[in-house]
């Protein structure tokens with residue numbers, strides 16, 4: 001891709017999911033947020049927040065309701081303005097990039113919003129083609145082939161292509177929305193509470209799908225979640241948002257050792273203990 005200032009030199013290989021213990025310094029930072037400040041009127045939501053995400057990892061992002069998880073994600077995606085700080089994606093600073101270069105960067109990102117956010121008047125196939133139409137100029141037959149490949153990739157039956165969102169189960173909607181997020185073969189996908197509303201089996205299957213996509217495609221995943229099962233089973237690293245910034249980041253062990261009442265209650269509470277026991 002032709003982004004300005006894009007640092008193609010950070011050549012560490014895409015993680016395979018088996019490199020949890022690999023030294024952070026060896027790895028390419030795919031998203032770097034520095035001193036990010038965001039607020040609405042006199043309500044400061046994020047204050048000088050710092051966060052790095054490494055290529056090939058699944059980062060679970062947690063925090064109390066209203067802490068600002070969605071605000072952070074939306075700000076990184078440039079859907080909300082910020083008061084200060086820098087955001088570098090794939091080594092490039094959006095602020096320094098031209099409009100063409102920003103579009104090229106946008107294509108490297110995929111997003112699955114809460115509730116899937118599919119267009120209700122479009123079939124699954126057409127929904128997946130929305131980003132293709134926006135960013136690419138491809139013949140219809142090729143877009144059809146590509147969209148059907150994405151449908152297969154996320155584990156939906158071929159017949160799902162012609163269905164409308166209202167004809168899908170909650171789990172199928174999540175998968176269709178994920179297929180759309182993957183339409184342009186992004187490097188980094190943002191998932192906003194991807195397992196919310198799914199039953200435990202559906203949620204576990206979705207987690208497995210995310211891990212499989214990371215392993216096979218080398219995808220990097222930023223997952224906002226309240227789902228302790230997801231955090232314990234598929235996330236390589238966890239970051240906790242609190243006090244307007246990232247309070248702690250690291251492995252589950254780091255969370256368990258961190259001396260903060262909310263973090264302790266969250267990771268050592270009754271629900272967490274039942275997962276650890278299993």
Ligand SMILES: Nc1ncnc2c1ncn2[C@@H]1O[C@H](COP(=O)(O)OP(=O)(O)OP(=O)(O)O)[C@@H](O)[C@H]1O
Pocket residue numbers: 040045063064065066067068069070071072
């Ligand atoms: N567009 C907006 N205008 C004004 N305030 C906003 C806006 N978007 C978010 N906020 C406020 O920012 C704070 C953080 O909201 P956010 O949705 O990011 O929380 P969250 O951590 O994602 O919560 P949850 O886990 O409940 O989804 C809240 O106080 C919210 O009311």
